[in-house]
Amino acid sequence: xxxxxxxxxxxxxxxxxxxxxxASISFDRRLYREDIAGxxxxxxxxxxxxxxxxxxxxxxxxxxxxxxxxxxxxxFDFSVTLEDIHLNIEKRLTxxxxxxxxxxxxxxxxxDQVALDTHMYVRREIVSIMELIRDLQQALLExxxxxxxxxxxxxxxxxxxxxxxxxxxLMAYFSMLSRDFERMExxxxxxxxxxxxxxxxAGTTFPIDREFVADALSFDRxxxxxxxxxxxxxxxxxxxxxxxxxxxxLSRISEEICLWVxxxxxxxxxxxxxxxxxxxxxxxxxxxxxELVRGKTGRVTGHLMALLTVVKGLPLAxxxxxxxxxxGLFDTIDTLKFSLAVYAAIIRGMKVREDVMKKxxxxxxxxxxDLADYLAKKGLPFRQAHAVAGTAVGMAIExxxxxxxxxxxELKELSPLFEEDIYEAISPETCVxxxxxxxxxxYDSVKxxxxxxxxxxxxxxxxxxxxxxxxxxxxxxxxxKKPKLGWAE
Ligand code: ARG
Numbered sequence: 001x002x003x004x005x006x007x008x009x010x011x012x013x014x015x016x017x018x019x020x021x022x023a024s025i026s027f028d029r030r031l032y033r034e035d036i037a038g039x040x041x042x043x044x045x046x047x048x049x050x051x052x053x054x055x056x057x058x059x060x061x062x063x064x065x066x067x068x069x070x071x072x073x074x075x076f077d078f079s080v081t082l083e084d085i086h087l088n089i090e091k092r093l094t095x096x097x098x099x100x101x102x103x104x105x106x107x108x109x110x111x112d113q114v115a116l117d118t119h120m121y122v123r124r125e126i127v128s129i130m131e132l133i134r135d136l137q138q139a140l141l142e143x144x145x146x147x148x149x150x151x152x153x154x155x156x157x158x159x160x161x162x163x164x165x166x167x168x169x170l171m172a173y174f175s176m177l178s179r180d181f182e183r184m185e186x187x188x189x190x191x192x193x194x195x196x197x198x199x200x201x202a203g204t205t206f207p208i209d210r211e212f213v214a215d216a217l218s219f220d221r222x223x224x225x226x227x228x229x230x231x232x233x234x235x236x237x238x239x240x241x242x243x244x245x246x247x248x249x250l251s252r253i254s255e256e257i258c259l260w261v262x263x264x265x266x267x268x269x270x271x272x273x274x275x276x277x278x279x280x281x282x283x284x285x286x287x288x289x290x291e292l293v294r295g296k297t298g299r300v301t302g303h304l305m306a307l308l309t310v311v312k313g314l315p316l317a318x319x320x321x322x323x324x325x326x327x328g329l330f331d332t333i334d335t336l337k338f339s340l341a342v343y344a345a346i347i348r349g350m351k352v353r354e355d356v357m358k359k360x361x362x363x364x365x366x367x368x369x370d371l372a373d374y375l376a377k378k379g380l381p382f383r384q385a386h387a388v389a390g391t392a393v394g395m396a397i398e399x400x401x402x403x404x405x406x407x408x409x410e411l412k413e414l415s416p417l418f419e420e421d422i423y424e425a426i427s428p429e430t431c432v433x434x435x436x437x438x439x440x441x442x443y444d445s446v447k448x449x450x451x452x453x454x455x456x457x458x459x460x461x462x463x464x465x466x467x468x469x470x471x472x473x474x475x476x477x478x479x480x481k482k483p484k485l486g487w488a489e
Pocket of ligand 1: 322
C-alpha cells in the first residue's frame with residue numbers, strides 16, 4: 001500500500017516525476033490561513049452535530065493553531081510528496097495529535113475544501129484591491145484638484161482637438177477606477193457563497209450543518225447545488241476579468257504618461273525616485289514603471305484567457321484541470337495590487353509643466369471649434385460656420401500664424417458676423433469656461449466632479465470597512481469556546 005493519505009487502493013507509490021508534475025504545494029501554500037480557518041469551522045461543526053467528540057474537536061483546533069504558528073514563523077516543512085496545502089496540513093496534524101486528526105476530513109473532500117479556501121482567499125484579496133483602487137483614486141483626485149485650473153490640449157486621434165482642464169483629464173481616470181471598484185464589489189458578492197458540504201460532488205451522508213459553517217466564516221450565501229459548488233470558478237474569473245479591465249485602465253494612463261514625459265510633449269515630469277536611467281546614455285530618465293504596468297497588462301489579460309479556456313471544456317464536477325486556476329489567479333492579484341500601489345506613488349510624485357501645456361493650447365488650432373461655435377451662435381448654420389473656420393485654419397497654416405493673429409478686417413472678409421469679441425471667444429480660457437454642459441471640461445463642471453469624487457471616496461471607505469469586518473482570521477477564530485449561532489437556530 002502507498003503511504004499517501006489516499007493510498008489504500010494503491011500497491012505502488014507515485015512516480016516521482018508524476019508527483020512533481022501534479023503537486024500544487026509550491027503555489028497553493030499561500031492558502032494556508034484560509035485552509036486552517038476552514039478546518040477550524042468544519043471541526044467545530046462536526047462536534048456540534050455529534051459527528052466527532054468535543055475532545056477531538058479541541059485537539060484538532062489546538063493542533064491547527066500550532067500549525068498556523070509554525071507556518072507563520074516559517075518553521076513548517078512543506079512536502080511535495082503530500083501534493084497540496086490541504087494534505088500537508090492534515091498529515092502534520094495527524095502526526096501531532098493522532099486519531100483525532102484523521103477524523104477532521106469526515107464529511108469533506110478536497111474538492112469542496114479547496115473551493116472553500118479559494119473563496120475565502122478571493123474575498124480577502126478583493127478587499128485589499130478595493131483599498132488600493134480607492135487610494136489611487138484619492139491620488140488622482142488630489143492631483144486633479146491641485147491643477148484644476150491648468151489648461152492643456154485634449155486629443156482625438158492623438159491630434160490636438162480642444163482645450164481641456166488637466167483636472168478634467170485626470171478625473172476621467174478617476175471615473176474608470178470607480179467602475180473598477182464597483183466591479184470588485186460585484187466579484188466579492190459572487191465569491192461570498194459557501195461551498196463546503198458539497199463533499200466530492202454529491203453531498204454527504206453525515207448530518208452536517210452547512211449554515212453553521214457559513215455563519216462561522218461570514219458567508220452571505222450557500223451553494224444550493226453540490227456539483228456547482230465544487231465546479232464553479234466564476235468567482236475567480238470575475239475577479240480576473242475585473243482585474244484585467246483595471247489593468248487596461250492603468251495601461252492607458254501609462255501610455256499617456258510615457259508620451260507626456262517625452263521631450264516632444266514635456267507636459268509632466270516624474271519624480272526622480274520613480275524613474276531609472278540608462279547605463280550608456282547619460283541624459284536618459286525613463287518612465288519604467290509606466291512601461292512595466294503597460295507591459296504587465298498583457299499577462300493579466302492572458303491569465304483571464306487561460307482560465308476561461310481551462311474551464312470551457314470541463315464536464316461536471318471536479319477535474320484536476322481546475323487546479324490550474326491558482327497560479328494565474330495569484331499572479332493576477334499580485335500584479336494588480338503592485339501596479340495600483342506604485343501608480344498612486346507615481347501620480348502623487350508627478351509635476352505638471354503648466355507653461356508647456358499653456359503654450360500647446362495657445363500656439364495651436366484647438367480653438368477652431370470655438371470659432372465655428374461663435375458664428376453658429378450668431379445664426380450661421382453650424383455646417384457653414386465649420387466651413388468658414390476650416391478656411392481660416394487653412395489660410396493661417398499657409399501664412400504661419402494662428403487664428404487669433406488674424407486682424408478683424410481679415411476675419412470680416414470670411415464672415416461679416418465677426419466682431420471684436422471674437423478674440424476673447426477663442427482664448428483657451430474661454431474655450432474651457434464655456435464648456436458648461438454636464439460632465440464637460442468647464443471650470444464649474446470639474447469642480448462638481450471633484451466634489452462628487454470626495455463623496456464617492458467616503459462611500460467607498462464605508463463599503464471597504466464593512467467588508468473588512470467580515471474577514472476571518474484563523475488566529476482569532478475560536479468557535480469551540482464561543483459558537484456563533486445564526487441561520488438554523
Ligand atoms: N490541489 C487540488 C486543487 O487545487 C485540490 C483538490 C484535489 N482534489 C482531487 N480530487 N484530487 O484543485
